[in-house]
Amino acid sequence: MSESPQNNYMPTEPADEWTLTQEQVNSLYHSLPVSLLSSIVIALILSLSHWKVIGQAEIILWNLLLGSTLLARLTLWIFWQNTWQLYSAHFWLWCFRIGVWLTGAAWGTTALLLFADDNAIYQALLAFSLAGVAAGSMTSLTADKYSSLGFVILAITPLSLFIFLEEGPTAIAMSSMTLLFIFFVIASSTRTRRNMEEQIQKNQHLLKLTTELNYKQQLEKIINNAQSIFISDNNIKSALQNLLWETLPATHSELGFIGQVIQNSDGTPYMRALIFGSTQKDNRDLENFRITHLPENGEYRNLNNLFGMIMQSDRPIISTNLARDMRAGTLPEGHPKIHNFIGIPIFSGREQIAILGLANSAGGYHTDDATKLEPILKTIAQFVQTMNHEQRHAQDRAALEATTQQTQTILNDIADGIITIDKRGIIQSFNHAAETIFGYRARQVIGKNVSSLMPEPYKSMHDEYIRNHLLTGKKNILGIGREVIGLRRNGNQFPMDLMVSRVFQNGEPVFIGIVRDITEKKRTDNLRNQFITSASKEILGPLNLISEAILRLKNKEQNSLPKPIKNVVDIAHINSLRLQQLMHDLIEIQNISKDDVNFRLETTPALPLVEEVVRRNKTFGDIYQNKASITATADDLTIHIDITRFYQAMAQLLQYAFKNSPPDTELAIRINEERSRVNISIHFNNRSLTDEQRKNLCEHFGNATENDKRDHIELGDLGIAIAKEIIEKMHGKIHVENKEEFCYFQVDFPRAVNQFLN
Secondary structure (H helix, E strand, O other), rough: OOHHHHHOOOOOHHHHHHHHHHHHHHHHHHHHHHHHHHHHHHHHHHHOOOOOOOHEEEHHHHHHHHHHHHHHHHHHHHHHHHHHHOOHHHHHHHHHHHHHHHHHHHHHHHHHHHHOOHHHHHHHHHHHHHHHHHHHHHHOOOHHHHHHHHHHHHHHHHHHHHHHHHHOOOHHHHHHHHHOOOOOOOHHHHHHHHHHHHHHHHHHHHHHHHHHHHHHHHHHHHHHHHHHHOOOOOOHHHHHHHHHHHHHOOOOEEEEEEEEEEOOOOOEEEEEEEEEOOOOOOOOOOHHHHHHHHOHEEEEEEOHHHHHHOOOOOOOEEEEOHHHHHOOOOOOOOOOOOOOEEEEEEEOOOOEEEEEEEEEOOOOOOOHHHHHOHHHHOOOOHHHHHHHHHHHOOOOOHHHHHHHHHHHHHHHHHOEEEEOOOOOOEEEEOHHHHHHHHHOOHHHHOOOOOHHHHHHHHOHHHHHHHHHOOOOOOOOOOOOEEEEEEEEEOEEEEEEEEEEEEEEEEEEEEEEEEEOOHHHHHHHHHHHHHHHHHHHHHHHHHHHHHHHHHHHHHHHHOOOHHHHHHHHHHHHHHHHHHHHHHHHHHHHHHHOOOOOOHHHOOOHHHHHHHHHHOOOOOHHHHHHHOOOEEEOOOOOOEEEEHHHHHHHHHHHHHHHHHHHHOOOOEEEEEEEOOOEEEEEEEEEEOOOHHHHHHHHHHOOOOOHHHHOOOOOHHHHHHHHHHHHHHHOOOOOOOEEEEEOOEEEEEEEEEEOOOOOOO
């Protein structure tokens, strides 16, 4: 059997009922020619055997009746053979039943026309013939109990009644036989129908499995073709286009599209049309619509239509008649006609990322279509998700390139040279300032070893430094600035400050060096040192003689000099002492600022040192009528310092506090520990300080406002400048706090391991 009659019958009949009826029709009509032939043979035998027993007119009449019914059934069979697809199975079944019942009635007329009165032999022959016809009907008509039962009743019952009316043993036996035939017909038909239904169910199940398997194989082929296109062309849209083209005939659809669902910043979804498809690949109406009416970037943002419903739904949206669907609105001019439609949302996890739309299916759409298309939907989800990842990657790459460009621009504008190297010492980047400092273009040094920027012996030792750092993990100079020698492209060596830091990229160390050419600074420092050295020789010597001469004049001629002259001598003596102290301070600052100054650091308790500083400066405090007291939270707070330099620095701070405090003031010196650092603070009354002195003090210690900053140091502040330089050389810190009524210096050093505790 072909599939064409199924398509015709399926819209009007349920599938199972239609299949059973059709099988009944096929079985009945296929056995009809044999049934007709057997009826003709039996009719011929009866006619010949009864020709001389009964009237010939009755035999001819019976043959005409039976022949008419047989001819009608033969005509029906021929008609069915040629036009069965034009009518339903029920129509053919009822036509067959009517023909069978007429034939049964024709056979039943034998009791009236062929019954031989008072002739038991011919009666038995007639009964035997009708029994054979009835038995044959059980074989050929068993597929339909109504046909077989009707035939048996119409064919046998009249003869049974005639025999029963004879009131003999034969009558009773004949009646019993009739009832048995009817029972056998019903039982046989029921059993046959049950067997037929079981067979049909098995066939139906096998057909369903075969159909599902073929459908899955078709979908797998569609998916494989799309994936092959993506792998070969690396083009997601081409893969989706082919996927849609092949999905349309598989779903009996004429039109379709695939859209990408995107979330706005406020969480509102909108759709971007990716692919349109038609069973006609050169559909000009669809192409013209895309050119003339497709929104900008293919974006659909209206949520008050079918597209909006799909974007806000978690299940398929179906429209059986789009022209009458209030949700759809009016199609744009030029849009291909749409009769019915299904929109299927596609998810990645809980997030909707795409839509598959199909239109114009001859059989319409059903909610289970989404389930059947699950492999296609998953493939679309994978492609769209890959597209989303590529788009995000492109955005991230663009942002990274912009950031990199901005960072490079900033680095190029920095005055300091910035050089990055990997763990092998190979230069990775080289900014404009580094180009200016070393005389190389970046492209000339990137990829080379950084040792090419160093003179010997540093050049030969550099790679070993890196290896030792990677093996031992010791930081060496990381995070600590130092002065080194660099090598320019022209071969000239120059001094530079170098600060090295380390970062990790992809688990690998990268070293960042910040270099500054200090050639001019060194030249200026040398000039300054030369000036101070020359000045100390040219000024300090004569100044000492002048001071000594003024002192002798003051002592010997104390009583003989006039009072005005005496005042001038006193002023000259005081000024000479101040100039001497100034020159000594300048020389001291020069010596301390040198990098090669020798500091003999040792670990010692802080409290005894501070007590000794106070003792040594007691006389200075007496001059200004002030004194100092010491408070310590612990006696074992140790620091790592140069004791002589510590005395020198603390004496400068204590003398400054004595000198600038009002008479009869007690300075409070406190020693305590905070966060593994030993703090030494000197508190004093600051009412004697002028506003200028306050500003200068704050500016010098780095906590002045922008309006208070100045570019020079007062002569009286050289002592605390020396103290600050000494403390920082010993890895300490100094801070000044200036309040309304008091100031305090706070000096802190890292607490050292107490070597005196055993």
